[in-house]
Amino acid sequence: MLPYHGQLALKGKTKIVNIPLGAILDINHMTRTPPKVSTRVSGLFAVHFFGFGLFLPFLPVVLEFRGLSAEDIGFILGAGTITRIAASPLLANIADRTGQRRLAILIYSLAGAAFIGLFCGPAEIVLIGSAVVGYMVFQSPVLPLSDAYALDVARNTGTDYARMRLWGSAGFVGATLVGGTLAAQATNWLLLLLIAISALMTGLVAMSMPSQKRGDRTGEPDRADQAAPFASVWFWPVLAVFGLFQASHAAFYGFGTLYWQAMDVPDFTIGVLWAIGVVAEIGLFAIAARLPIRMDPPVFLLVAGIAAVVRWGLFPLADTFAAMAALQLLHGLTFGAAHLGSLAILAKVVPSRWSGTGQGLLATSIGIQMAIGLGVCGALYETDPDLPFYLMAAVAAVGVLLVLALTPLMRRRMAAAG
Incomplete structure (x- = not known):
């Protein structure tokens, strides 16, 4: 996990400290909430x-x-x-x-x-x-x-x-x-x-729940009065990439169950496969703060994108329960890592006062791209049920390339906001 610079106020003095990924993924050195x-x-x-x-x-x-x-x-x-x-x-x-x-x-x-x-x-x-x-x-x-x-x-x-x-x-x-x-x-x-x-x-x-004081725990000035990045040109392509990673699930959310039913997978087994994906997601959330290899937010997005390329590219080829279950375990990365990486970046670049608006815009980005994805995948599914999943693999690959291109920008913006 790469450090970000912040300020710590101690007895009227200001000291520069390193804060890894904020409180979102790392709690080892911070004061715990009640x-x-x-x-x-x-x-x-x-x-x-x-x-x-x-x-x-x-x-x-x-x-x-x-x-x-x-x-x-x-x-x-x-x-x-x-x-x-x-x-x-x-x-x-x-x-x-x-x-x-x-x-x-x-x-x-x-x-x-x-x-x-x-x-x-x-x-x-x-x-x-x-x-x-x-x-x-x-x-x-x-x-x-x-x-x-x-x-x-x-x-x-x-x-x-x-x-x-x-x-x-x-x-x-x-x-x-x-x-x-x-x-x-x-x-x-x-x-x-x-x-x-x-x-x-x-x-x-x-x-x-108690009223939550805005500002941050390190003694930095409250950013409530700072301008939100919503009017900045750089913010929107970054937001679009965040939505793209979640929209790469469109084929699965819309047609995954139908695809398995067409393969004569029993309904109970399909339920188990869905549950495996969510359990994997829970597992990542549980260990995210203690990952042995510490990663900064853009790397979380890269891991999510690479996992999505593998998951959706192999999805039509999985013809046994073991293979299907193994791919479902990747949901912890394709959804969970993308979610944590996106929120960590937004938490850094969007002032606390406008955090709800930032999260709402992220939901809108996901929703628009998911709706488009469902429509396109529906048409492809009628032609060939395998095609929507290969398309999602291609979408995830594009997302990886975009993150690689945007990572220097995201890091600069996070450092400036920090």
């Missing part, structure tokens, strides 16, 4: 992702039980995706401007739960569509704002962001297991109830 704070942040991720883990895989099943056609379901989810992409940075920016991230999470969570309540009304497409789109819009800024709060905790106290974030992945896994047992017509109402309860709990957990 356990209750890190536990509540972990709980915030867990309850939010529990609801997301019920909504994402199982809402189409609920909509089908409500009498909607596949065309109606596609239209509603498409409309929700477009509005979510647009709403995320705007709603996150409102929270940043007011300085009330916890209150914003509460308000957005209550609004999301209220929209789920519309399912109690008549099963009409307009009402159901409003419920889905409204929920997606108001849930869209919750994760960026949660990440912003967690990064402030990491900045101010040295707590390991990755260890807090892994509980979100664990919550998602738990939700898929619970949702699988409730995905029946007689119990679909319970799925909706749990999604609403998860949204409510997210808001309550957010309000239980």
